[in-house]
Amino acid sequence: MAAPAYPAWVTRWVSGQWRNKKRPPRLRPPRMLALADKVANRREQATDATCITEMSVMMACWKQNDFNDAPCAQEIRIFYDCVAKAEKERKNQDENTLSSRGNLPSSKVNKLLGRFPQITRYV
Amino acid sequence: SRHSTALGHSPASLVPCRIMPVRWSRYNPSYLEPEVKKELYQKPLEELTKEEREQVELKAVRPIKAAPPSVSSSVFSDPMISKFTNMMMKNGNKVLARSLMSQTLEAIKRKQLEKYHKAPENEKETIECNPYVIFHQALKNCQPIIGLSNITRGGKTYQVPVPLTDNRKRFLAMKWLITECRENKHRRTMMPEKLSQELLQAFNNEGPVIKRKHVLHKMAEANRAYAHFRWW
Numbered sequence: 487m488a489a490p491a492y493p494a495w496v497t498r499w500v501s502g503q504w505r506n507k508k509r510p511p512r513l514r515p516p517r518m519l520a521l522a523d524k525v526a527n528r529r530e531q532a533t534d535a536t537c538i539t540e541m542s543v544m545m546a547c548w549k550q551n552d553f554n555d556a557p558c559a560q561e562i563r564i565f566y567d568c569v570a571k572a573e574k575e576r577k578n579q580d581e582n583t584l585s586s587r588g589n590l591p592s593s594k595v596n597k598l599l600g601r602f603p604q605i606t607r608y609v
Numbered sequence: 610s611r612h613s614t615a616l617g618h619s620p621a622s623l624v625p626c627r628i629m630p631v632r633w634s635r636y637n638p639s640y641l642e643p644e645v646k647k648e649l650y651q652k653p654l655e656e657l658t659k660e661e662r663e664q665v666e667l668k669a670v671r672p673i674k675a676a677p678p679s680v681s682s683s684v685f686s687d688p689m690i691s692k693f694t695n696m697m698m699k700n701g702n703k704v705l706a707r708s709l710m711s712q713t714l715e716a717i718k719r720k721q722l723e724k725y726h727k728a729p730e731n732e733k734e735t736i737e738c739n740p741y742v743i744f745h746q747a748l749k750n751c752q753p754i755i756g757l758s759n760i761t762r763g764g765k766t767y768q769v770p771v772p773l774t775d776n777r778k779r780f781l782a783m784k785w786l787i788t789e790c791r792e793n794k795h796r797r798t799m800m801p802e803k804l805s806q807e808l809l810q811a812f813n814n815e816g817p818v819i820k821r822k823h824v825l826h827k828m829a830e831a832n833r834a835y836a837h838f839r840w841w
Contacts, residue, residue, distance in 0.1 A: 535839035537772065541755065545830045553823045554814075555754070562754055569772040576841065 523603045528592045533585065536572035540565040636674050641667070643676040687741060689748065689779075696783050697800075712801035714740040717808060737812070747811035751782035751818050755829045760838045769838045770829035785818050786811070793817065 498504060544565050547558040555562065582598075584590060590598075644650075649661075657665065679691055690710060698706035717740040725736045737743055756773040759766050773781070786807055794803045810816030 532840040535837050536841070538836050541770065541772075541836060542833060544754075545833055548826060548830060553826050555750075556814075565754070565772070 518606070520604050520606070523599045524596050525592050525599070530591045531587065533587075537565065537568040540568045637672075639671055640674045641671050643673050643680075644668075645676060645680050645682045647682050689745065690741070692779075693744075693748075693783050693787075697787055709800050709804075712799075713804045713808070714744070716801050716805035717743055720805060720809065743812050744808060747808045748779070748782050748786075750814055751785060751811050751822055752778040753781055753822050753825050754778075755826065756781070757825065757829055757832065760835075762838055767835045767838060768828065768832050769835045770832055771839060782818075785821055789818050789821075 492500075540561070544558060544561040547561045548554075551557040582594070654662070654665075679695075680686070680688075694703070694706045694710045697709060718738065721736060721738045721740075721743070725733060725738060728736060737746075753773065755770050756777070757768040758771045760769045761767075786804070790800060790803045790807055794800075807816060807818060811818050
């Protein structure tokens with residue numbers, strides 16, 4: 487003969503689970519089931535240093551010529567050109583383009599999300 | 610032209626610095642910098658390039674800042690020499706600084722003329738007698754090409770080789786010259802004499818200031834492994 491199937495409350499009552507005023511946990515209202523308007527702050531990875539190859543070429547030339555500038559004029563000129571180009575690119579960088587690694591920093595993402603916030607109520 | 614054009618870039622060829630200060634300036638941003646050079650006004654309209662024509666049209670509608678007393682339209686004024694004089698000045702004594710500067714240039718000219726008249730005929734062309742040319746060339750020879758900056762990583766501070774801006778290079782060259790002349794001289798030598806000596810040595814790529822520049826370069830070369838710590 488199978489055990490009689492009592493409803494759940496009967497089993498609970500009989501077991502004495504609720505005798506000492508032990509109640510099931512109160513359900514706190516869950517957080518709003520929608521995306522927030524912010525992302526967590528992430529530490530930005532350092533961007534790469536520019537013009538390192540030109541600098542090392544120039545330094546090799548210096549080492550050979552005992553740090554005189556006259557024989558190394560070509561390398562120095564190349565280094566200066568590279569630095570000027572990098573500076574110009576830094577200045578002309580648009581604020582909303584992706585960084586060299588292809589991701590936006592969290593501050594910019596928050597600004598963008600703030601412009602288009604989540605709609606919580608219809609008025 | 611001496612000021613940043615309306616298109617936002619400043620020609621770096623001749624001028625080392627702006628005329629008006631940037632911070633604490635009470636002028637409205639629409640005010641343009643004054644043009645002091647007479648040659649640009651004497652050019653007829655047809656010879657101007659497109660940019661200069663636009664500049665002239667802009668000047669007709671925008672207000673212009675007052676020219677400070679330190680700039681002049683004379684042929685004898687040189688912005689680099691004025692900057693150097695200002696750096697030499699102590700406690701606002703511009704009269705003394707300017708007289709020292711002119712005595713320095715005179716001393717350079719005298720020394721070079723003496724060398725010129727003593728030299729044999731074939732070497733006379735190689736001797737440079739123009740003190741302004743000597744000054745500019747000496748400053749250019751003293752400018753460092755790469756500098757060091759302190760960058761802290763993981764609690765330790767490293768000296769990282771870093772490219773310098775033009776203004777910073779000029780400033781360092783002038784500062785080194787002035788400190789060298791102030792500190793390493795006999796108490797009875799006058800500043801113009803010592804300065805002219807240093808400038809002539811720098812013109813020939815020798816002397817203590819050039820040595821200081823080489824020391825900086827050597828340190829940068831020694832620390833080139835840390836160059837990746839830079840993020841610009």
